[in-house]
Amino acid sequence: MRQTGSRRARREEGGESSAQRATLYDDVTSRIICELEAGRVPWVQPWGSVGTAAPGLPRNALTGRTYSGVNILILWGAVIECGWPSQSWLTFRQALDAGGSVRKGERGVTVVYADRFTPNAGKERAHATGEGEGERGSRRGSDTPRAKAIAFLKRFTVFNVAQCDGLRPGLAADPAPLAEREVVSVAENVIAASGVDFRIGGDEAFYVPSLDYVQVPPQPAFFAQIDYYRTCLHELTHATGHVSRLDRKLMNGVGGKHYAREELVAEMGSAFLCAALGIVPTVRHADYLGHWLDLLREDSRAIFRAASQASKAADWLLVRHDAAKTSEYEQGRVA
Numbered sequence: 001m002r003q004t005g006s007r008r009a010r011r012e013e014g015g016e017s018s019a020q021r022a023t024l025y026d027d028v029t030s031r032i033i034c035e036l037e038a039g040r041v042p043w044v045q046p047w048g049s050v051g052t053a054a055p056g057l058p059r060n061a062l063t064g065r066t067y068s069g070v071n072i073l074i075l076w077g078a079v080i081e082c083g084w085p086s087q088s089w090l091t092f093r094q095a096l097d098a099g100g101s102v103r104k105g106e107r108g109v110t111v112v113y114a115d116r117f118t119p120n121a122g123k124e125r126a127h128a129t130g131e132g133e134g135e136r137g138s139r140r141g142s143d144t145p146r147a148k149a150i151a152f153l154k155r156f157t158v159f160n161v162a163q164c165d166g167l168r169p170g171l172a173a174d175p176a177p178l179a180e181r182e183v184v185s186v187a188e189n190v191i192a193a194s195g196v197d198f199r200i201g202g203d204e205a206f207y208v209p210s211l212d213y214v215q216v217p218p219q220p221a222f223f224a225q226i227d228y229y230r231t232c233l234h235e236l237t238h239a240t241g242h243v244s245r246l247d248r249k250l251m252n253g254v255g256g257k258h259y260a261r262e263e264l265v266a267e268m269g270s271a272f273l274c275a276a277l278g279i280v281p282t283v284r285h286a287d288y289l290g291h292w293l294d295l296l297r298e299d300s301r302a303i304f305r306a307a308s309q310a311s312k313a314a315d316w317l318l319v320r321h322d323a324a325k326t327s328e329y330e331q332g333r334v335a
Contacts, residue, residue: 029303032073032296033293033296036289041267042076043073043267043271055279056276056278057072057276058071058079059088060088060089061089061094061171062090062171062172067089069307069311071112073307074109074110078160084163086160086161088161089159090167091157098164100167106163108157108158108159108163109157109158110155112153112154112155113154114152118148184226184229186277187232187279189321189325193324194320196213196239197213198214198236199214199215200216201215202217205232207239209250209251212244214236214238226280230274233269233273234267234269237273237310237313238250238266240313245316248262250262257291260288260291263291264306265306266310266313267310268306268307268310273314
């Protein structure tokens with residue numbers, strides 16, 4: 001059978017058909033719905049059980065890059081289910097490159113990579129059309145028409161380093177967990193580096209999109225001091241959605257599907273930030289569990305979008321924290 005240009009391009013890119021993508025969305029969403037229905041929130045699993053890895057973002061052991069979006073939930077779930085002591089992962093080939101191998105009989109975990117690409121035929125057609133219609137293209141505000149990009153998903157199989165033997169020393173190490181009760185300097189620095197108007201007082205925690213400020217109760221008001229930071233990071237995740245930052249079309253007021261979606265983003269964003277800083281994540285708004293289940297049942301892509309937005313929010317805050325640290329070093333204020 002003769003392939004069309006777009007189908008051939010998808011095969012060349014290693015992408016999946018629309019039917020395969022739909023199945024992938026359904027598979028991942030079904031797993032998360034099962035977890036939520038069982039009363040287990042995938043992004044705040046019971047960390048710290050005997051033999052299980054400390055909280056941290058899952059990372060590639062060879063490159064040190066952290067996984068993002070829904071892959072965080074997939075890999076965290078695997079660590080908890082199997083009781084593995086590490087958040088570090090490798091592909092089969094990377095295990096060989098690292099001087100070791102995956103043990104015989106071990107089963108990997110499937111993660112996904114989403115992106116967009118423009119088929120070569122589409123690029124050539126757009127370029128040719130642009131050359132022939134330059135005057136008309138100028139009136140549209142562009143000299144060359146844009147070729148249509150196609151979304152695609154790729155699956156990869158990865159293995160926890162606990163499933164491998166003979167790996168060379170010096171691969172990406174897991175961070176040491178923080179003590180439960182202490183002032184967490186790195187979290188304080190993330191708050192300060194965000195540039196968000198951050199107010200302390202009152203007896204409620206909230207973010208006001210119309211006025212763009214966060215307010216949380218003082219730390220002594222929290223029974224567990226660490227909950228202060230979990231709450232701060234939750235509200236800061238909300239603040240990243242402001243139009244001047246990531247522009248998630250926030251609305252004032254409580255209730256409705258839009259609010260439930262934003263709470264899901266903030267819950268996961270806080271969990272991702274906590275893990276990156278070594279703080280054990282918890283659920284800040286368990287009362288929205290039913291709303292989240294409704295969202296996921298209605299739309300198999302909702303968890304993918306929410307996890308992606310949560311990763312972007314966490315990255316936005318962490319990038320500014322890293323930039324502030326770099327600036328301090330350059331100015332000689334840090335030894």
